[in-house]
Amino acid sequence: MRSLSNNLATIERAQRLRQQKITQELMDKDTTVMFEDPLENDMVLNMGPQHPATHGVLRILLRLDGETIEKCVPELGYLHRGYEKIAENMTYHEYIPHTDRLDYMSPMSNNTAIALAIENAIGIEAPPRAQWIRTLVCEVARISSHLMAMGATSMDVGALTLFLWTFRERENIYDIFELICGARFTTSYTRIGGVANDINDDTLKMLRKWLNHFAVELRRFEALVNRNRIFVERLAGVGYMPPEKAIALGLTGPCLRGSGIARDLRRDEPYLLYNELDFDVITNNDCDVWGRYLVRVTEMKESMKILHQLLDKPKTGDFMLDDAKNVLPGKSQIYTKMEELISDFMLVNFGAMPPKGETYTAIESPKGELGFFIVSDGTGHPWKLKIRSPSSSNLQALKFMAEGSMISDIVAIIGSIDPVMGEADK
């Protein structure tokens, strides 16, 4: 009983401290110049965690002077599910479905990232066919995620129609995902050493058909808003993020490239098949919401280019690595070979065991650099798994972008950062 009340007191004190910290940061004033203001016209506005514009459960505290934001303090953590801790209590293989729930706008990228990270830790590499499939689904996921960002940005500035148009296209992408792996949203498609199943030719044909259809649709989307003066004026010059600051804050992905810095892991540290592909790294020197919007739209076109290249040159062969020590062997092998039976038993009960050591593997997910830092102690569970999620890093830029802008701008800024809270809060 005594310990319970002690605990409660500790929690209360922690909450009070947290509240104090927020308030202090919110009210922090520039004391170098003081004006005697007879009218106390500040207002503290609490946006979120349940607010239509915060894309999930992001909470933002704003100090407003009229409609102008004087101070902005984002508070993260409302969707914290302890995914890094959960990883320590399960085998590597069991953790793959959990990555679907990180950035749920592009689960395929996360699946690929964790699979690459685990393979890197173990020291194996998936066969060409699996790599080809992973590159393919990663790029489809990028289009899906960027479509969401494009629609959400336009919805936040009031153009509701584009949002529904982009969702119609995302629906088609989900249909393709369903054909690829049986699930539309939580795909869990990759496995250690490959993918769950091969893609058949009908699905590829459907994908190509959709690509041709989407090229036309994307032109329609752009025709609706890109030359609309209200739309451009709402986005241009808003949420300025200078390149130096963007690097200092550790922004990645379209947020960084929207500030004019050409960093893309697909080109800089190629993984999968990206060094065989011809694509451009899109940047924009506007450093504002409009720049980031354009980067995303152009990246979708680059992704389409990549997808066409991939579909033109398919790789053949096995979609799973033939390495019974680390990769689950097929059922036919288990029933016929002793060695494989033992491996299967070991893998199912104790998991694939990477050697002792630390590895960091990152991919260019649609939102930015998605990395998994794995500390292995030689057992089947990670000793520590740290997720370097692009959304939480990118969200650090929010307060610098928002201060000094209007209250209507903050929704556009959040839309341009394109955070997914599942990933930001982990």
Add this chain to the structure above:
Amino acid sequence: MEQWLVQSLVLGLKMFLIVNGLLIAAAYLVYFERKISAWIQNRIGPNRVGPLGLFQSFADVFKLYLKEDIIPTLANKGFHAIAPVISIGIAIAVYAVIPFGEYFYLGGEKVYLSIAPHINVGLLFILGMSSVGVYGLTLAGWSSNNKYSLLGGLRSSAQMISYELSMGLSLIGVLMISGSLDLMQIVQSQTGGQWNIFFQPLGFIIFLVSAFAETNRTPFDLPEAEPELVGGYHTEYSGMKFGLFFLAEYVNMVTACAMMVLLFFGGWDVPFLYETLGLEQGSVLRALVQFGVVVGKMIPFLFLFIQTRWSLPRFRYDQLMSLGWKVMLPLALANIAVTGIIMMIFQ
């Protein structure tokens, strides 16, 4: 029967018809808005309640009636309750002076297609009433004791005051041409295809833009901007109180369209129509055709209102203000000056 009794009966009937007609029109506008937005957005739209979903609006209103009416604990209850009444009341009151046609004889009695015909301050009454209408929104925003509502209420008052000016000024050109504030006379001065749109194109454009702002429709729907202000001034309203705001918005939209038709598009005038059909002045049939013409002319504008809403983004507050004060107001003033000079020369 005595004269006054007949007159008051006719008046009561007219009021009944106009108020109910308006509410039904608003309900169907909601239906068409949903249908048109669905067509624009690759959707189907309401199609479950009744044939083609035609009874959807009634189902919605019925639902609103049944919903719990929540008043926030810290709200100013009196003002919170009266704000929607002001909104809808003012929106409907404007129809006292809006004519839908000329008149017809019914048993020797001259019946006008307007509740209060030949009011010599007709146009001023409409402008004045729409100014009062802003109280509904401001009070709603203020009395809810919610910061989002407050911001919405403040935005609406600032927006309405700014655009009221250019709206009023854009109509002065029309008044100079027709020489009257009486809506019936303004329409009669446009007889024979001499519609004001041909003499006042700039005035019409300014009026159109201001009308969008006055009715809080996209791209000027800042008071209720969902992304940032949740619901704006009506965030804390539920049930039929919310429904009244909703209806008021659509009634205001009908009013704006009616004003455009009457002031700029000749009202019930269609060149050679009545002569070709051989309809006599004062016959019931002629009045009916006139009513039909006014409503028919309003439909394209209503469609424009709806289509714009689903294809344009929303302005930002400062952009809205600079458009109102730096573009609309000078243009409206220039329009008056140019109209005056041209009238001087051609007199």
